[in-house]
Amino acid sequence: MGMLYLIRHGQASFGEACYDRLSPTGEIQAALLADYFKKTNSIFDEIFSGNLSRQKKTAQILMQEMPDNIHATQLIQTPAFDEYDSEGVFREILPEILSENEKAASDFQNIIQDKGAFQRILSGLLDRWMHMEEGEYPLESWHEFRERVRRGILDLDLQGKKKILIVTSGGVIATCMHLFLEIPPKKAMDLSWQCMNSSMSIWIAKEKDFRLHAWNHAPHLEICGRQDWITYR
Structure with missing residues (x-):
């Protein structure tokens, strides 16, 4: 083996x-x-x-x-x-999340200093990425x-x-x-x-x-x- x-x-x-x-x-x-x-x-x-x-x-x-x-x-x-294209995920998906979610926008202001804020932002991004429709973003998909x-x-x-x-x-x-x-x-x-x-x-x-x-x-x-x-x- x-x-x-x-x-x-x-x-x-x-x-x-x-x-x-x-x-x-x-x-x-x-x-x-x-x-x-x-x-x-x-x-x-x-x-x-x-x-x-x-x-x-x-x-x-x-x-x-x-x-x-x-x-x-x-x-x-x-x-x-x-690794998956994390820079692309942030670039393509983050603006949508920030525009839709006030809490995410607040977390984004503290993303470097606050590890919890970073993890919440990343969790939301990955969830959106993993459920993206084919061609929805110019990114390598989860699949x-x-x-x-x-x-x-x-x-x-x-x-x-x-x-x-x-x-x-x-x-x-x-x-x-x-x-x-x-x-x-x-x-x-x-x-x-x-x-x-x-x-x-x-x-x-x-x-x-x-x-x-x-x-x-x-x-x-x-x-x-x-x-x-x-x-x-």
């Missing part, structure tokens, strides 16, 4: 002009994960990432910090493991995103006892929970908000069947004694 490790990227630069880059904390989280893999003698055959900067940088740190633990010498980048992730996972070669690392994002990890555990889409996406940066979700693969071994597993963060290194966005 093969094993698939889905790694959420390290902390990105929330609140800054360019979100899609690792923060200093994100780089530390990736290095701590690499150290954990070295200490546990975890060996991987291949490493993949999406094309987003925060995903690629996390994967590159893993490769740099534990070269003897990854047989592959090249990172395989594929859009299959990119298209889900199919992209499904194809990316099923196209992996996990025969024998291969172990594969994929550095991706919370939405992709949540979608796998939906696809392989049949968790309702909205509930699965809600789980993504609890997914820690640099955490592991581990799946055991037998042919095209995937069984969950661990979700949101982050011993490398729990043992470091630094609460500020445990982040969710």
